[in-house]
Amino acid sequence: MARDLEARLRTGVQATPFCPGCGHGILMNLILRALDASGIPMEEMLFVSGIGCAAWIPSPHFKGDTLHTLHGRAIPFATGAKLFNPALRTLVISGDGDLASIGGNHLIHAARRNTDLTVICANNRIYGMTGGQAAPTSPRGTRTATTNRGNPHRPFDLCKLVLAAGAAYVARYAVTQPLALMEGIRRALEREGFSFLEVLSPCPTQFGRRNRFESPAEMLQSLMERCVTREEAGRMGDEELAERIVTGEFT
Protein backbone atom coordinates (compact mmCIF):
# COMPACT_ATOMS: atom_id res chain seq x y z
CA MET A 1 0.00 0.00 0.00
CA ALA A 2 2.82 2.40 0.87
CA ARG A 3 4.17 2.15 -2.69
CA ASP A 4 0.71 2.97 -4.08
CA LEU A 5 0.77 6.23 -2.17
CA GLU A 6 3.97 7.33 -3.88
CA ALA A 7 1.98 8.25 -6.96
CA ARG A 8 0.21 10.83 -4.81
CA LEU A 9 3.47 12.54 -3.86
CA ARG A 10 5.02 15.29 -5.94
CA THR A 11 8.01 14.11 -7.89
CA GLY A 12 11.29 15.46 -6.61
CA VAL A 13 10.09 16.35 -3.12
CA GLN A 14 12.07 14.42 -0.54
CA ALA A 15 12.23 14.91 3.21
CA THR A 16 9.40 16.72 4.96
CA PRO A 17 10.28 19.88 6.90
CA PHE A 18 8.71 18.64 10.14
CA CYS A 19 10.66 18.37 13.40
CA PRO A 20 11.40 14.95 14.90
CA GLY A 21 8.34 13.83 16.85
CA CYS A 22 5.92 16.21 15.10
CA GLY A 23 2.52 14.66 14.51
CA HIS A 24 2.00 16.31 11.13
CA GLY A 25 3.85 13.55 9.25
CA ILE A 26 1.37 11.00 10.59
CA LEU A 27 -1.50 13.23 9.50
CA MET A 28 0.03 13.68 6.04
CA ASN A 29 0.28 9.93 5.69
CA LEU A 30 -3.32 9.40 6.82
CA ILE A 31 -4.72 12.04 4.46
CA LEU A 32 -3.11 10.24 1.52
CA ARG A 33 -4.34 6.86 2.79
CA ALA A 34 -7.87 8.24 3.19
CA LEU A 35 -7.80 9.65 -0.36
CA ASP A 36 -6.58 6.28 -1.58
CA ALA A 37 -9.25 4.42 0.37
CA SER A 38 -11.92 6.70 -1.09
CA GLY A 39 -10.51 6.19 -4.58
CA ILE A 40 -10.30 9.95 -5.17
CA PRO A 41 -7.71 10.71 -7.86
CA MET A 42 -5.31 13.56 -7.13
CA GLU A 43 -6.35 15.25 -10.40
CA GLU A 44 -9.72 16.02 -8.83
CA MET A 45 -8.21 17.52 -5.70
CA LEU A 46 -7.39 21.08 -4.78
CA PHE A 47 -5.38 21.41 -1.57
CA VAL A 48 -5.49 24.81 0.09
CA SER A 49 -3.43 25.83 3.10
CA GLY A 50 -2.59 28.96 5.07
CA ILE A 51 0.64 29.79 6.87
CA GLY A 52 2.27 27.67 9.55
CA CYS A 53 3.76 24.20 9.91
CA ALA A 54 0.52 22.39 9.01
CA ALA A 55 0.18 24.43 5.83
CA TRP A 56 3.24 22.58 4.54
CA ILE A 57 1.49 19.21 4.71
CA PRO A 58 0.03 19.54 1.18
CA SER A 59 2.44 22.11 -0.25
CA PRO A 60 4.66 20.99 -1.90
CA HIS A 61 4.29 17.30 -0.97
CA PHE A 62 0.98 16.43 -2.60
CA LYS A 63 0.91 15.80 -6.32
CA GLY A 64 -2.22 17.76 -7.10
CA ASP A 65 -3.19 21.40 -7.40
CA THR A 66 -2.03 23.21 -4.28
CA LEU A 67 -2.70 26.76 -3.15
CA HIS A 68 -0.52 28.00 -0.30
CA THR A 69 -2.17 31.23 0.78
CA LEU A 70 -1.92 34.07 3.28
CA HIS A 71 -1.94 33.54 7.02
CA GLY A 72 -5.50 32.80 8.11
CA ARG A 73 -7.08 33.05 4.68
CA ALA A 74 -7.04 29.49 3.36
CA ILE A 75 -10.83 29.16 3.69
CA PRO A 76 -11.77 32.25 1.63
CA PHE A 77 -9.25 31.32 -1.07
CA ALA A 78 -10.74 27.81 -1.13
CA THR A 79 -14.25 29.26 -1.20
CA GLY A 80 -13.52 31.25 -4.35
CA ALA A 81 -12.02 28.29 -6.17
CA LYS A 82 -14.80 25.91 -5.12
CA LEU A 83 -17.67 28.28 -5.94
CA PHE A 84 -16.28 29.01 -9.38
CA ASN A 85 -15.41 25.40 -10.20
CA PRO A 86 -17.53 23.02 -8.09
CA ALA A 87 -15.79 20.04 -9.72
CA LEU A 88 -12.67 20.77 -7.65
CA ARG A 89 -12.74 18.60 -4.52
CA THR A 90 -11.36 21.17 -2.16
CA LEU A 91 -9.49 20.21 1.00
CA VAL A 92 -8.16 22.86 3.37
CA ILE A 93 -5.31 21.73 5.62
CA SER A 94 -3.95 24.22 8.11
CA GLY A 95 -3.11 24.79 11.74
CA ASP A 96 -5.07 25.98 14.77
CA GLY A 97 -3.48 29.44 14.88
CA ASP A 98 -4.17 29.89 11.19
CA LEU A 99 -7.75 28.63 11.11
CA ALA A 100 -9.00 29.54 14.58
CA SER A 101 -7.19 32.77 15.49
CA ILE A 102 -6.34 35.01 12.54
CA GLY A 103 -8.76 33.05 10.33
CA GLY A 104 -11.43 32.38 12.94
CA ASN A 105 -14.06 34.58 11.34
CA HIS A 106 -13.68 32.85 7.98
CA LEU A 107 -14.03 29.47 9.68
CA ILE A 108 -17.39 30.20 11.28
CA HIS A 109 -18.78 31.96 8.21
CA ALA A 110 -17.84 29.12 5.87
CA ALA A 111 -19.55 26.74 8.33
CA ARG A 112 -22.62 29.02 8.44
CA ARG A 113 -22.82 29.11 4.65
CA ASN A 114 -22.20 25.36 4.59
CA THR A 115 -19.78 25.80 1.68
CA ASP A 116 -18.81 22.41 0.25
CA LEU A 117 -15.28 22.30 1.67
CA THR A 118 -13.42 19.85 3.87
CA VAL A 119 -11.27 21.53 6.50
CA ILE A 120 -8.63 19.65 8.47
CA CYS A 121 -7.28 21.65 11.39
CA ALA A 122 -3.99 20.22 12.65
CA ASN A 123 -4.15 21.38 16.24
CA ASN A 124 -0.82 21.41 18.07
CA ARG A 125 -2.20 23.96 20.56
CA ILE A 126 0.65 26.43 20.03
CA TYR A 127 2.26 28.59 17.34
CA GLY A 128 4.99 26.24 16.18
CA MET A 129 6.62 27.97 13.23
CA THR A 130 6.99 31.36 14.91
CA GLY A 131 8.59 29.96 18.04
CA GLY A 132 5.99 28.65 20.48
CA GLN A 133 3.67 31.53 21.34
CA ALA A 134 0.25 30.98 22.96
CA ALA A 135 -2.58 30.04 20.60
CA PRO A 136 -6.35 30.34 21.12
CA THR A 137 -6.22 26.55 21.52
CA SER A 138 -3.53 26.49 24.22
CA PRO A 139 -4.99 25.01 27.41
CA ARG A 140 -5.20 27.21 30.49
CA GLY A 141 -1.89 27.07 32.35
CA THR A 142 0.19 26.17 29.28
CA ARG A 143 3.67 27.63 29.27
CA THR A 144 4.50 29.27 25.97
CA ALA A 145 6.91 31.92 24.69
CA THR A 146 4.27 34.55 25.50
CA THR A 147 2.85 33.01 28.70
CA ASN A 148 5.85 32.01 30.76
CA ARG A 149 3.76 31.86 33.93
CA GLY A 150 1.04 29.82 32.27
CA ASN A 151 -1.68 30.77 29.82
CA PRO A 152 -4.41 32.64 31.77
CA HIS A 153 -7.10 32.03 29.14
CA ARG A 154 -9.23 29.01 28.33
CA PRO A 155 -8.95 27.51 24.84
CA PHE A 156 -11.56 27.33 22.12
CA ASP A 157 -13.43 24.08 21.75
CA LEU A 158 -13.13 24.17 17.96
CA CYS A 159 -15.64 21.40 17.34
CA LYS A 160 -18.33 23.09 19.43
CA LEU A 161 -17.57 26.38 17.71
CA VAL A 162 -17.89 25.02 14.18
CA LEU A 163 -20.88 22.88 15.09
CA ALA A 164 -22.69 25.91 16.49
CA ALA A 165 -21.93 27.76 13.26
CA GLY A 166 -23.74 25.08 11.26
CA ALA A 167 -21.18 22.67 9.79
CA ALA A 168 -22.45 19.50 8.11
CA TYR A 169 -19.77 17.26 9.60
CA VAL A 170 -17.65 17.81 12.71
CA ALA A 171 -15.20 15.37 14.29
CA ARG A 172 -12.07 15.31 16.43
CA TYR A 173 -9.32 12.72 16.54
CA ALA A 174 -5.68 12.60 17.55
CA VAL A 175 -2.83 11.31 15.41
CA THR A 176 -2.54 8.61 18.08
CA GLN A 177 -5.85 7.19 16.79
CA PRO A 178 -4.72 6.54 13.22
CA LEU A 179 -7.45 4.18 12.06
CA ALA A 180 -10.31 6.26 13.47
CA LEU A 181 -8.66 9.41 12.12
CA MET A 182 -8.26 7.97 8.65
CA GLU A 183 -11.89 6.92 8.64
CA GLY A 184 -12.85 10.41 9.85
CA ILE A 185 -10.91 12.02 6.98
CA ARG A 186 -12.63 9.70 4.52
CA ARG A 187 -16.06 10.54 5.90
CA ALA A 188 -15.29 14.26 5.95
CA LEU A 189 -14.18 14.12 2.31
CA GLU A 190 -17.28 12.27 1.25
CA ARG A 191 -19.75 14.46 3.13
CA GLU A 192 -21.35 17.25 1.13
CA GLY A 193 -21.30 20.69 2.69
CA PHE A 194 -18.86 22.06 5.23
CA SER A 195 -16.87 19.31 6.95
CA PHE A 196 -14.51 20.05 9.80
CA LEU A 197 -11.99 17.72 11.33
CA GLU A 198 -9.87 18.76 14.30
CA VAL A 199 -6.71 16.66 14.52
CA LEU A 200 -4.63 16.78 17.68
CA SER A 201 -0.98 16.64 16.72
CA PRO A 202 1.89 16.91 19.20
CA CYS A 203 4.55 19.61 18.89
CA PRO A 204 7.49 18.41 21.01
CA THR A 205 9.74 21.25 19.85
CA GLN A 206 7.61 24.17 20.98
CA PHE A 207 4.92 22.75 23.27
CA GLY A 208 6.61 19.72 24.74
CA ARG A 209 9.86 21.24 25.89
CA ARG A 210 8.11 24.14 27.64
CA ASN A 211 5.57 21.91 29.36
CA ARG A 212 7.71 19.23 30.96
CA PHE A 213 7.45 16.47 28.42
CA GLU A 214 10.75 14.63 28.46
CA SER A 215 10.47 13.25 24.94
CA PRO A 216 8.24 13.13 21.86
CA ALA A 217 7.29 9.59 22.92
CA GLU A 218 6.06 10.92 26.24
CA MET A 219 3.88 13.48 24.44
CA LEU A 220 2.36 10.77 22.29
CA GLN A 221 1.81 8.63 25.38
CA SER A 222 0.08 11.51 27.14
CA LEU A 223 -2.14 12.15 24.14
CA MET A 224 -3.12 8.47 24.05
CA GLU A 225 -4.02 8.55 27.73
CA ARG A 226 -6.00 11.78 27.54
CA CYS A 227 -8.06 11.07 24.42
CA VAL A 228 -11.30 9.26 25.14
CA THR A 229 -14.18 8.34 22.85
CA ARG A 230 -17.58 9.96 23.29
CA GLU A 231 -18.86 6.69 24.75
CA GLU A 232 -16.06 6.58 27.31
CA ALA A 233 -16.65 10.23 28.12
CA GLY A 234 -20.32 9.49 28.78
CA ARG A 235 -19.32 7.24 31.64
CA MET A 236 -17.00 9.80 33.26
CA GLY A 237 -17.74 12.43 35.86
CA ASP A 238 -16.85 16.12 35.38
CA GLU A 239 -13.68 15.88 37.43
CA GLU A 240 -12.38 12.91 35.51
CA LEU A 241 -13.30 14.56 32.19
CA ALA A 242 -11.55 17.82 32.98
CA GLU A 243 -8.18 16.54 31.84
CA ARG A 244 -9.56 14.51 28.92
CA ILE A 245 -10.01 15.26 25.24
CA VAL A 246 -13.24 13.89 23.82
CA THR A 247 -12.81 12.42 20.37
CA GLY A 248 -15.23 11.13 17.76
CA GLU A 249 -17.94 12.53 15.53
CA PHE A 250 -20.13 15.33 16.82
CA THR A 251 -22.69 15.48 14.02
Next chain:
Amino acid sequence: MSITKVRSLLPAGTHYLSGNEAVAEGALAAGCRYYAGYPITPSSEIMERMADRRGEAGGVFAQMEDEIASICSVIGSVWAGARAMTATSGPGFSLMQEAVGYAALTETPLVIADIQRAGPGTGQATRVGSGDHMQARWGSHGDYQVISYSPWSVQEMYDLTIEAFNQADRFRVPVLLMGEEAVGHLREQVNVPPEVTLVHREKRAGAAPFGDTGPDGVPPMPSFGEGENLLVTGSTHDARGFRRTDDPEVHERLVSRINEKILNARSRIVRTEAHHLEDARLAVVAYGFTARSALYAVRRLRKDGLRVGLMRLQTVWPFAEQEIRELGRAVDRILVPEMNRGQVAGEVIKAADCEVVPFGQTNGEIIHPDRIAEQIRRLL
Protein backbone atom coordinates in the same frame (compact mmCIF):
# COMPACT_ATOMS: atom_id res chain seq x y z
CA MET B 1 -2.45 35.38 -25.04
CA SER B 2 -5.47 35.33 -27.31
CA ILE B 3 -7.92 37.99 -28.35
CA THR B 4 -11.60 37.39 -28.96
CA LYS B 5 -14.60 39.53 -29.74
CA VAL B 6 -17.81 38.86 -27.87
CA ARG B 7 -21.24 40.44 -28.01
CA SER B 8 -21.90 43.02 -25.35
CA LEU B 9 -24.18 41.85 -22.56
CA LEU B 10 -26.10 45.13 -22.54
CA PRO B 11 -27.93 45.89 -25.80
CA ALA B 12 -25.80 48.15 -27.99
CA GLY B 13 -26.74 51.82 -27.84
CA THR B 14 -27.11 54.56 -25.29
CA HIS B 15 -27.77 53.73 -21.63
CA TYR B 16 -28.28 56.00 -18.67
CA LEU B 17 -26.27 54.61 -15.76
CA SER B 18 -24.53 55.60 -12.57
CA GLY B 19 -20.78 55.22 -12.50
CA ASN B 20 -21.01 52.29 -10.11
CA GLU B 21 -23.58 50.55 -12.31
CA ALA B 22 -21.29 51.14 -15.28
CA VAL B 23 -18.41 49.40 -13.47
CA ALA B 24 -20.60 46.33 -12.92
CA GLU B 25 -21.77 46.36 -16.55
CA GLY B 26 -18.22 46.84 -17.81
CA ALA B 27 -17.08 43.90 -15.70
CA LEU B 28 -19.82 41.64 -17.02
CA ALA B 29 -19.07 42.75 -20.57
CA ALA B 30 -15.42 41.88 -19.95
CA GLY B 31 -16.37 38.34 -18.97
CA CYS B 32 -16.13 38.75 -15.19
CA ARG B 33 -17.98 35.72 -13.79
CA TYR B 34 -16.90 35.80 -10.17
CA TYR B 35 -17.68 38.71 -7.91
CA ALA B 36 -17.07 38.76 -4.17
CA GLY B 37 -17.56 41.76 -1.96
CA TYR B 38 -18.56 43.31 1.32
CA PRO B 39 -20.89 46.32 1.57
CA ILE B 40 -19.23 49.71 1.91
CA THR B 41 -20.27 53.24 1.00
CA PRO B 42 -19.87 54.60 -1.67
CA SER B 43 -19.19 51.46 -3.72
CA SER B 44 -22.07 49.17 -2.71
CA GLU B 45 -24.10 49.73 -5.90
CA ILE B 46 -21.44 47.77 -7.77
CA MET B 47 -22.07 44.64 -5.72
CA GLU B 48 -25.83 45.15 -5.82
CA ARG B 49 -25.77 45.38 -9.61
CA MET B 50 -23.57 42.28 -9.83
CA ALA B 51 -26.00 40.41 -7.58
CA ASP B 52 -28.99 41.56 -9.67
CA ARG B 53 -27.38 40.64 -12.98
CA ARG B 54 -26.15 37.19 -11.97
CA GLY B 55 -29.29 35.58 -13.35
CA GLU B 56 -28.74 36.90 -16.87
CA ALA B 57 -24.94 36.78 -16.92
CA GLY B 58 -24.32 33.54 -15.02
CA GLY B 59 -21.31 33.04 -12.80
CA VAL B 60 -20.89 33.45 -9.08
CA PHE B 61 -21.83 36.28 -6.73
CA ALA B 62 -20.50 35.89 -3.19
CA GLN B 63 -21.18 38.28 -0.34
CA MET B 64 -18.30 37.52 2.00
CA GLU B 65 -17.78 38.18 5.71
CA ASP B 66 -15.30 41.01 5.13
CA GLU B 67 -13.08 42.62 2.51
CA ILE B 68 -10.17 40.31 3.26
CA ALA B 69 -12.30 37.26 2.51
CA SER B 70 -13.63 39.01 -0.59
CA ILE B 71 -10.29 39.55 -2.27
CA CYS B 72 -8.90 36.20 -1.11
CA SER B 73 -11.87 34.38 -2.61
CA VAL B 74 -11.38 36.40 -5.81
CA ILE B 75 -7.78 35.14 -6.01
CA GLY B 76 -8.96 31.56 -5.42
CA SER B 77 -11.56 31.88 -8.18
CA VAL B 78 -9.00 33.30 -10.63
CA TRP B 79 -6.76 30.27 -10.16
CA ALA B 80 -9.85 28.14 -10.75
CA GLY B 81 -10.17 29.88 -14.12
CA ALA B 82 -12.39 32.92 -13.49
CA ARG B 83 -12.13 36.51 -14.51
CA ALA B 84 -12.96 38.04 -11.18
CA MET B 85 -13.27 41.28 -9.27
CA THR B 86 -14.22 42.94 -6.02
CA ALA B 87 -15.14 46.53 -5.23
CA THR B 88 -14.67 48.59 -2.11
CA SER B 89 -13.75 51.98 -0.68
CA GLY B 90 -10.92 53.28 1.52
CA PRO B 91 -11.29 51.24 4.73
CA GLY B 92 -11.98 48.05 2.78
CA PHE B 93 -9.15 48.81 0.39
CA SER B 94 -6.85 49.07 3.41
CA LEU B 95 -7.95 45.63 4.57
CA MET B 96 -7.22 44.15 1.15
CA GLN B 97 -3.62 45.29 0.92
CA GLU B 98 -1.93 42.11 2.12
CA ALA B 99 -3.78 40.15 -0.55
CA VAL B 100 -2.86 42.71 -3.23
CA GLY B 101 0.78 41.89 -2.53
CA TYR B 102 -0.04 38.19 -2.66
CA ALA B 103 -1.73 38.67 -6.04
CA ALA B 104 1.27 40.65 -7.32
CA LEU B 105 3.77 37.98 -6.23
CA THR B 106 1.68 35.06 -7.48
CA GLU B 107 0.93 37.02 -10.68
CA THR B 108 -2.81 36.64 -10.25
CA PRO B 109 -4.85 38.80 -12.62
CA LEU B 110 -7.79 40.48 -10.92
CA VAL B 111 -9.61 43.80 -10.76
CA ILE B 112 -10.40 45.89 -7.69
CA ALA B 113 -12.65 48.91 -8.02
CA ASP B 114 -11.87 51.37 -5.22
CA ILE B 115 -14.57 54.03 -5.18
CA GLN B 116 -12.73 56.55 -3.05
CA ARG B 117 -14.26 58.50 -0.21
CA ALA B 118 -12.84 61.13 2.11
CA GLY B 119 -10.29 59.58 4.49
CA PRO B 120 -8.27 58.84 6.50
CA GLY B 121 -9.95 56.54 9.02
CA THR B 122 -13.67 56.15 8.57
CA GLY B 123 -13.46 59.77 7.47
CA GLN B 124 -16.53 60.97 5.59
CA ALA B 125 -18.08 57.84 4.18
CA THR B 126 -20.54 59.54 1.83
CA ARG B 127 -18.18 62.30 0.67
CA VAL B 128 -15.68 62.35 -2.14
CA GLY B 129 -11.93 61.99 -1.85
CA SER B 130 -9.07 60.81 -3.98
CA GLY B 131 -6.62 59.91 -1.27
CA ASP B 132 -5.92 56.25 -2.04
CA HIS B 133 -3.44 56.62 -4.91
CA MET B 134 -0.33 56.16 -2.80
CA GLN B 135 -1.96 53.22 -1.07
CA ALA B 136 -2.74 51.80 -4.51
CA ARG B 137 0.94 52.04 -5.35
CA TRP B 138 2.57 51.16 -2.05
CA GLY B 139 -0.18 49.66 0.12
CA SER B 140 1.29 46.19 0.49
CA HIS B 141 4.75 45.47 1.85
CA GLY B 142 7.67 44.87 -0.47
CA ASP B 143 8.33 45.97 -4.04
CA TYR B 144 5.71 45.28 -6.66
CA GLN B 145 3.74 47.01 -9.40
CA VAL B 146 0.08 47.48 -10.14
CA ILE B 147 -1.81 49.17 -12.95
CA SER B 148 -4.35 51.79 -11.90
CA TYR B 149 -6.98 53.74 -13.82
CA SER B 150 -8.58 57.03 -12.87
CA PRO B 151 -11.89 57.35 -14.76
CA TRP B 152 -13.49 60.82 -15.08
CA SER B 153 -16.88 59.88 -16.49
CA VAL B 154 -19.49 57.16 -16.36
CA GLN B 155 -18.47 56.20 -19.89
CA GLU B 156 -14.93 55.61 -18.66
CA MET B 157 -16.17 53.65 -15.65
CA TYR B 158 -17.54 51.24 -18.27
CA ASP B 159 -14.70 51.37 -20.82
CA LEU B 160 -11.78 51.34 -18.39
CA THR B 161 -13.27 48.48 -16.38
CA ILE B 162 -13.17 46.40 -19.56
CA GLU B 163 -9.61 47.53 -20.24
CA ALA B 164 -8.68 46.76 -16.63
CA PHE B 165 -9.69 43.12 -17.09
CA ASN B 166 -7.78 42.88 -20.36
CA GLN B 167 -4.61 44.40 -18.94
CA ALA B 168 -4.86 42.20 -15.83
CA ASP B 169 -4.87 39.09 -18.01
CA ARG B 170 -2.26 40.41 -20.44
CA PHE B 171 0.25 41.20 -17.68
CA ARG B 172 -0.92 38.86 -14.88
CA VAL B 173 -1.16 41.71 -12.42
CA PRO B 174 -3.73 43.24 -10.07
CA VAL B 175 -5.43 46.18 -11.77
CA LEU B 176 -7.10 48.91 -9.77
CA LEU B 177 -9.98 51.05 -10.97
CA MET B 178 -9.55 54.11 -8.78
CA GLY B 179 -12.96 55.74 -9.07
CA GLU B 180 -14.14 58.49 -6.78
CA GLU B 181 -17.49 58.86 -5.03
CA ALA B 182 -18.43 61.71 -7.35
CA VAL B 183 -18.15 59.58 -10.49
CA GLY B 184 -19.48 56.46 -8.76
CA HIS B 185 -22.76 58.21 -8.00
CA LEU B 186 -22.90 60.39 -11.10
CA ARG B 187 -25.54 59.46 -13.71
CA GLU B 188 -24.64 59.99 -17.34
CA GLN B 189 -25.16 58.52 -20.76
CA VAL B 190 -23.01 55.57 -21.66
CA ASN B 191 -22.52 54.44 -25.20
CA VAL B 192 -22.34 50.65 -25.31
CA PRO B 193 -20.80 49.26 -28.51
CA PRO B 194 -22.19 45.97 -29.85
CA GLU B 195 -18.92 44.09 -29.44
CA VAL B 196 -16.30 43.86 -26.71
CA THR B 197 -12.69 42.89 -27.40
CA LEU B 198 -11.30 40.54 -24.77
CA VAL B 199 -7.65 39.73 -24.13
CA HIS B 200 -7.21 36.35 -22.44
CA ARG B 201 -4.34 35.12 -20.32
CA GLU B 202 -1.99 32.85 -22.19
CA LYS B 203 -2.22 29.11 -21.61
CA ARG B 204 0.50 26.62 -22.53
CA ALA B 205 0.32 23.09 -21.14
CA GLY B 206 3.39 22.09 -19.19
CA ALA B 207 5.00 25.54 -19.24
CA ALA B 208 6.46 26.87 -15.99
CA PRO B 209 3.74 29.14 -14.58
CA PHE B 210 6.14 31.48 -12.76
CA GLY B 211 9.10 31.61 -15.08
CA ASP B 212 10.44 34.02 -17.61
CA THR B 213 8.77 31.90 -20.25
CA GLY B 214 6.26 34.18 -21.92
CA PRO B 215 6.50 37.29 -24.02
CA ASP B 216 7.50 40.40 -22.03
CA GLY B 217 8.34 38.36 -18.93
CA VAL B 218 4.70 37.34 -18.43
CA PRO B 219 4.50 33.56 -18.01
CA PRO B 220 1.52 31.50 -19.23
CA MET B 221 -1.11 30.83 -16.57
CA PRO B 222 -2.83 27.48 -16.16
CA SER B 223 -5.86 26.92 -13.91
CA PHE B 224 -6.67 24.37 -11.23
CA GLY B 225 -8.23 21.21 -12.57
CA GLU B 226 -6.19 21.13 -15.78
CA GLY B 227 -3.82 18.40 -14.58
CA GLU B 228 -0.87 20.75 -14.11
CA ASN B 229 -0.38 19.90 -10.40
CA LEU B 230 0.01 23.59 -9.69
CA LEU B 231 2.08 24.87 -6.81
CA VAL B 232 0.86 28.36 -6.01
CA THR B 233 2.44 30.15 -3.08
CA GLY B 234 2.82 33.70 -1.84
CA SER B 235 6.29 32.83 -0.58
CA THR B 236 9.28 33.34 -2.85
CA HIS B 237 9.16 30.58 -5.45
CA ASP B 238 11.00 29.33 -8.50
CA ALA B 239 9.58 29.02 -12.00
CA ARG B 240 7.61 25.87 -11.08
CA GLY B 241 6.28 27.30 -7.83
CA PHE B 242 8.58 25.54 -5.35
CA ARG B 243 9.21 27.65 -2.26
CA ARG B 244 12.73 29.04 -2.23
CA THR B 245 12.68 31.21 0.85
CA ASP B 246 16.40 31.44 1.49
CA ASP B 247 17.83 31.74 -2.01
CA PRO B 248 18.93 35.33 -2.71
CA GLU B 249 19.14 34.80 -6.48
CA VAL B 250 15.64 33.36 -6.82
CA HIS B 251 14.19 36.19 -4.73
CA GLU B 252 16.01 38.90 -6.67
CA ARG B 253 14.99 37.39 -10.02
CA LEU B 254 11.32 37.03 -9.04
CA VAL B 255 10.95 40.50 -7.53
CA SER B 256 12.75 42.05 -10.50
CA ARG B 257 10.56 40.26 -13.00
CA ILE B 258 7.21 41.18 -11.43
CA ASN B 259 8.33 44.81 -11.44
CA GLU B 260 10.06 44.94 -14.82
CA LYS B 261 7.25 43.23 -16.73
CA ILE B 262 5.07 46.26 -15.94
CA LEU B 263 7.70 49.00 -16.11
CA ASN B 264 9.05 47.77 -19.44
CA ALA B 265 5.52 47.84 -20.88
CA ARG B 266 4.76 51.41 -19.81
CA SER B 267 4.16 52.54 -23.38
CA ARG B 268 1.36 49.97 -23.68
CA ILE B 269 -0.17 50.74 -20.29
CA VAL B 270 0.10 54.48 -19.60
CA ARG B 271 -2.78 56.57 -20.94
CA THR B 272 -2.84 60.34 -20.99
CA GLU B 273 -5.01 62.84 -22.83
CA ALA B 274 -3.94 66.33 -23.96
CA HIS B 275 -6.36 69.28 -24.02
CA HIS B 276 -5.28 72.69 -25.37
CA LEU B 277 -1.62 72.03 -24.67
CA GLU B 278 -0.27 73.15 -28.10
CA ASP B 279 0.87 76.64 -27.06
CA ALA B 280 0.31 76.39 -23.31
CA ARG B 281 2.66 78.16 -20.88
CA LEU B 282 0.91 76.62 -17.92
CA ALA B 283 -0.33 73.05 -17.81
CA VAL B 284 -2.79 71.58 -15.38
CA VAL B 285 -2.13 67.90 -14.66
CA ALA B 286 -5.29 66.31 -13.30
CA TYR B 287 -7.07 62.97 -13.12
CA GLY B 288 -10.43 61.54 -12.13
CA PHE B 289 -13.28 63.88 -11.38
CA THR B 290 -10.93 66.80 -10.75
CA ALA B 291 -9.95 66.71 -14.43
CA ARG B 292 -13.55 67.69 -15.30
CA SER B 293 -13.29 70.82 -13.18
CA ALA B 294 -9.84 71.48 -14.60
CA LEU B 295 -11.01 71.22 -18.21
CA TYR B 296 -13.93 73.55 -17.50
CA ALA B 297 -11.55 76.09 -15.97
CA VAL B 298 -9.04 75.75 -18.82
CA ARG B 299 -11.68 76.27 -21.49
CA ARG B 300 -13.06 79.36 -19.76
CA LEU B 301 -9.61 80.91 -19.36
CA ARG B 302 -8.76 80.10 -22.97
CA LYS B 303 -11.68 82.36 -23.95
CA ASP B 304 -9.91 85.11 -22.02
CA GLY B 305 -6.79 84.40 -24.06
CA LEU B 306 -4.78 82.66 -21.35
CA ARG B 307 -2.30 80.08 -22.64
CA VAL B 308 -3.29 77.21 -20.42
CA GLY B 309 -3.88 73.52 -21.13
CA LEU B 310 -4.65 70.24 -19.42
CA MET B 311 -2.93 66.89 -19.37
CA ARG B 312 -5.32 64.29 -18.03
CA LEU B 313 -3.97 61.09 -16.54
CA GLN B 314 -6.25 58.16 -17.32
CA THR B 315 -3.77 55.84 -15.66
CA VAL B 316 -1.97 56.90 -12.49
CA TRP B 317 0.20 53.77 -12.09
CA PRO B 318 2.63 53.05 -13.59
CA PHE B 319 3.24 56.78 -13.58
CA ALA B 320 3.42 58.73 -16.86
CA GLU B 321 7.01 59.79 -16.19
CA GLN B 322 8.02 60.33 -19.79
CA GLU B 323 4.89 62.26 -20.73
CA ILE B 324 5.24 64.53 -17.70
CA ARG B 325 8.96 65.02 -18.35
CA GLU B 326 8.20 66.19 -21.88
CA LEU B 327 5.37 68.39 -20.65
CA GLY B 328 7.73 69.97 -18.14
CA ARG B 329 10.04 70.96 -21.01
CA ALA B 330 7.20 72.52 -22.99
CA VAL B 331 5.60 74.69 -20.29
CA ASP B 332 6.80 77.08 -17.60
CA ARG B 333 4.69 75.75 -14.77
CA ILE B 334 2.47 72.82 -13.88
CA LEU B 335 -0.49 73.03 -11.52
CA VAL B 336 -1.70 69.77 -9.95
CA PRO B 337 -5.16 70.06 -8.39
CA GLU B 338 -6.26 66.89 -6.57
CA MET B 339 -8.57 65.75 -3.80
CA ASN B 340 -5.71 64.82 -1.48
CA ARG B 341 -2.66 66.56 -0.08
CA GLY B 342 -0.40 66.23 -3.09
CA GLN B 343 -0.08 62.49 -3.69
CA VAL B 344 0.26 62.70 -7.47
CA ALA B 345 1.85 66.18 -7.40
CA GLY B 346 4.84 64.53 -5.74
CA GLU B 347 5.25 62.23 -8.74
CA VAL B 348 4.93 65.19 -11.12
CA ILE B 349 7.65 67.02 -9.18
CA LYS B 350 9.92 63.98 -9.55
CA ALA B 351 9.38 63.77 -13.31
CA ALA B 352 9.17 67.42 -14.44
CA ASP B 353 12.03 69.91 -14.49
CA CYS B 354 9.77 72.97 -14.43
CA GLU B 355 8.06 74.50 -11.42
CA VAL B 356 5.25 72.27 -10.11
CA VAL B 357 2.54 73.72 -7.87
CA PRO B 358 0.47 71.24 -5.85
CA PHE B 359 -3.10 72.28 -5.10
CA GLY B 360 -4.74 69.85 -2.72
CA GLN B 361 -8.24 70.01 -1.31
CA THR B 362 -9.43 67.60 1.37
CA ASN B 363 -12.85 68.86 2.47
CA GLY B 364 -14.99 66.02 1.16
CA GLU B 365 -16.14 68.05 -1.83
CA ILE B 366 -15.14 68.16 -5.47
CA ILE B 367 -12.77 70.96 -6.43
CA HIS B 368 -14.84 73.74 -7.98
CA PRO B 369 -13.65 74.99 -11.40
CA ASP B 370 -13.52 78.53 -9.98
CA ARG B 371 -10.87 77.46 -7.47
CA ILE B 372 -8.73 75.96 -10.22
CA ALA B 373 -9.23 79.03 -12.42
CA GLU B 374 -8.18 81.24 -9.52
CA GLN B 375 -4.97 79.23 -9.08
CA ILE B 376 -4.20 79.40 -12.81
CA ARG B 377 -4.69 83.18 -12.90
CA ARG B 378 -2.41 83.53 -9.91
CA LEU B 379 0.33 81.53 -11.64
CA LEU B 380 0.10 82.94 -15.18
